[in-house]
Amino acid sequence: MKLLVMGPPGAGKGSQSQKLIADYELTHISTGEMFRRSYERGEEIGKKAMAYINEGNLVDDDITNEIVRKRLLKPDAARCFLLDGYPRTVTQAEALDDMLKEMSSSLTAVINIVVDKDIILERMVGRRVCKSCGHTYHKTFKPPKVEGVCDQCGGTLYQRVDDQLESVRNRLKIYETKTKPIIDYYKGRGLLININGMQSFEAVYKDIQKALRGLR
Numbered sequence: 001m002k003l004l005v006m007g008p009p010g011a012g013k014g015s016q017s018q019k020l021i022a023d024y025e026l027t028h029i030s031t032g033e034m035f036r037r038s039y040e041r042g043e044e045i046g047k048k049a050m051a052y053i054n055e056g057n058l059v060d061d062d063i064t065n066e067i068v069r070k071r072l073l074k075p076d077a078a079r080c081f082l083l084d085g086y087p088r089t090v091t092q093a094e095a096l097d098d099m100l101k102e103m104s105s106s107l108t109a110v111i112n113i114v115v116d117k118d119i120i121l122e123r124m125v126g127r128r129v130c131k132s133c134g135h136t137y138h139k140t141f142k143p144p145k146v147e148g149v150c151d152q153c154g155g156t157l158y159q160r161v162d163d164q165l166e167s168v169r170n171r172l173k174i175y176e177t178k179t180k181p182i183i184d185y186y187k188g189r190g191l192l193i194n195i196n197g198m199q200s201f202e203a204v205y206k207d208i209q210k211a212l213r214g215l216r
C-alpha cells in the first residue's frame with residue numbers, strides 16, 4: 001500500500017501515521033521529521049531547512065523534493081510507504097507524480113484529515129514531541145505516563161519552536177494558500193478520502209481503517 005496523509009498542521013497526521021505504519025507495515029516518510037533529524041545531526045540541509053521551519057514557513061520545494069526522492073529510492077520504500085506531510089505544494093505533488101512514474105509506481109490513496117481552525121490551535125500549542133524518537137504527545141489530550149518523559153523510549157519531551165502561537169498562525173495561512181489546492185489535485189484523480197479528524201484518536205483511526213478496507 002502506498003499512502004499519503006494530508007491535513008492542516010495539528011490535524012493528527014503524525015499520530016495516525018504512527019498507528020498506520022505499525023498495523024499496515026508501511027515505511028514512514030515524514031518530511032518534517034526528516035528535517036528535524038537532519039538538523040540534530042548537524043547537517044547543512046537540516047540547518048537550511050530549520051531556518052524556514054522555525055518561522056513557520058515551508059522549506060524550499062527543491063530541497064524538499066530532493067530528500068523525498070532519495071528516501072523513496074531506498075529498498076524499504078519500494079513496496080509500501082506512508083508519506084506524512086508531503087507534498088505540501090502543487091509543485092511538490094507534480095514532482096511526486098514524476099518520481100512515482102519513474103519508479104513505475106503509483107499511490108493507493110490519499111487520506112485527508114479534516115479539522116477546524118480552533119481545534120487546531122488547541123492541539124498545536126499543547127503538542128510535545130520526544131527528542132529521541134519523535135513520538136508525539138499532548139499536554140491534555142495525550143499526556144505521557146511521567147511528565148516530560150517519553151513512554152516509548154524514556155527520551156525527553158520538548159515543545160517545537162514552530163508550535164508557538166505566532167508560528168502556528170503563519171503555518172495555517174500557508175496551509176490555506178499553498179497546501180489546500182492539492183486536495184483538488186488528488187480529488188480529480190479519484191484518490192481522495194476525507195476523514196473527520198474532530199473525534200477521539202481511536203474514532204479517527206477506525207474511520208481510516210474502514211476507508212482502507214479492500215485497498216492494497
Ligand code: ADP
Pocket residue numbers: 008009010013014031032033035052053054056057058059060064084085086087088089092162171
Ligand atoms: P506538522 O505535523 O505540524 O504539520 P511537520 O512536522 O510535518 O509539521 O513539518 C514541520 C515543518 O517542516 C513545516 O511547518 C515546514 O516548515 C517543514 N516541512 C515539512 N514538510 C514539508 C514539505 N513537504 N514542504 C515544505 N516544508 C515542509
Ligand code: ADP
Pocket residue numbers: 007008009010011012013014015016123124126127128136137138139141142197198199200201202204
Ligand atoms: P500533525 O502531524 O497533523 O501536525 P499530530 O499528530 O502531531 O498532528 O497532532 C497534533 C497534536 O494534537 C498532538 O499533540 C497530538 O497528540 C494531538 N492530537 C492528534 N490527534 C488528536 C485527536 N484525535 N484528539 C485529541 N488530540 C489529538
Ligand code: ZN
Pocket residue numbers: 130131132133134135150151152153154155
Ligand atoms: Zn521517545
